[in-house]
Amino acid sequence: MAKERANAESSPRTGKKSSATELRAALDRADRELVAQINARAKLAQSLAAAEGSAEPFTPGRDDKTIEQALALSKGPLSPDSIGSVFRELLSGCRQLEKRLRVAFLGPLYTYSHLATLHRFGESVELLPVGSIAAVFEEVHRGQADYGLVPIENSTDGRIADTLDMFTRLRVRICGEVQLHIHHALLGLGERGNVKEVYSKTQPLSQCRNWLAKHLPGARTVEVTSTGAAAQLALEKPGAAAIASMPAAAHYGLNILAEKIEDNPDNITRFAVIGLEAAARSGHDKTAAMFQIEHRPGSLADAITIFKRNRLNLTWIESFPIARGEYLFFAEFDGHESDLKVRRALRALGKKTLRLEVLGSCPQTTPVG
Numbered sequence: 001m002a003k004e005r006a007n008a009e010s011s012p013r014t015g016k017k018s019s020a021t022e023l024r025a026a027l028d029r030a031d032r033e034l035v036a037q038i039n040a041r042a043k044l045a046q047s048l049a050a051a052e053g054s055a056e057p058f059t060p061g062r063d064d065k066t067i068e069q070a071l072a073l074s075k076g077p078l079s080p081d082s083i084g085s086v087f088r089e090l091l092s093g094c095r096q097l098e099k100r101l102r103v104a105f106l107g108p109l110y111t112y113s114h115l116a117t118l119h120r121f122g123e124s125v126e127l128l129p130v131g132s133i134a135a136v137f138e139e140v141h142r143g144q145a146d147y148g149l150v151p152i153e154n155s156t157d158g159r160i161a162d163t164l165d166m167f168t169r170l171r172v173r174i175c176g177e178v179q180l181h182i183h184h185a186l187l188g189l190g191e192r193g194n195v196k197e198v199y200s201k202t203q204p205l206s207q208c209r210n211w212l213a214k215h216l217p218g219a220r221t222v223e224v225t226s227t228g229a230a231a232q233l234a235l236e237k238p239g240a241a242a243i244a245s246m247p248a249a250a251h252y253g254l255n256i257l258a259e260k261i262e263d264n265p266d267n268i269t270r271f272a273v274i275g276l277e278a279a280a281r282s283g284h285d286k287t288a289a290m291f292q293i294e295h296r297p298g299s300l301a302d303a304i305t306i307f308k309r310n311r312l313n314l315t316w317i318e319s320f321p322i323a324r325g326e327y328l329f330f331a332e333f334d335g336h337e338s339d340l341k342v343r344r345a346l347r348a349l350g351k352k353t354l355r356l357e358v359l360g361s362c363p364q365t366t367p368v369g
Helices: 002-008 020-052 060-073 080-098 112-121 133-141 161-169 202-207 209-215 227-236 246-252 299-309 340-352
Strands: 102-106 126-130 147-154 173-181 185-188 197-200 220-223 240-244 255-258 268-275 285-292 314-323 326-334 355-363
Touching (some): 020 080, 060 080, 102 133, 112 126, 112 268, 126 133, 133 161, 133 268, 147 161, 147 173, 161 314, 185 227, 185 246, 197 227, 202 240, 227 240, 227 246, 246 255, 268 355, 299 314, 299 326, 299 340, 340 355
Parallel strands (some): 102 126, 102 147, 173 355, 197 220
Antiparallel strands (some): 147 268, 173 268, 185 255, 314 326
């Protein structure tokens, strides 16, 4: 069938039908040209880095713009996801010529944090899987990692308390984000009917609770530290299964017993990229801040009114307890911290609060995966 399709192709120069041999030769030429162009692009990136001097090698807004431009130029037949993946790895490889970045995330490999890290940074980085969200913050704070990636919010379960708690403890900056579609799979070695225990992290178990109640009502659910640890247990224990990612199945050698078992088909986890430096303005940014207000009637309303008065769209707000009867509020709003109206709003907010810290600004993104 493939041979028939190949023979049906016409030469762009003569209009005659091309043989499979001619098409293979044309593919080889295209590959050679592609390799030459990739390396030419890498040399230009090196020259640009030298011209910019101390420019940061990782600039999320610039990466996103480059990929968007590539997608706009593509006429197919490759899908946007395929084009995006190619350019993400190309950018990652070019960045490695300047500096091999170390990126910390909640491990082990093939957790959702790992997959989000690859979506943001590509494969050409030194991956640093650690055992907790707190450890990600500590690696960045101590300078052992250039960047870290931590979950901040899930569309089903809401805020990630461990992440918000660490923002109150260590001074790091939000300089990027990844919104990752989360598709859970049930992984194991045997048949689905033989599953007695289902292992996963707290959030995946919660996000699949209705599916589990319907399809595995007799199975016991067991919380573990990560989806990767769950996959390892499913590999080792008879009658055990894991809720984890599809790539984890291939990595651990497990069978996919069921796909897309999340109760919410639009299940998205938002991850924050953290570092020690502020992100440059991209023109389509949002800013995160945390603040503490007096414990009196109307104090929160007074604070929120500042955003309305300065025409800043408040996109997210969460309360977080820090002591009995005392709360911090985490907020995100449109604009970069260097924008005039954002600076004006933050000055006004500072006068209404007991504590105010800007966590950083980053380009706004759309969901991937």
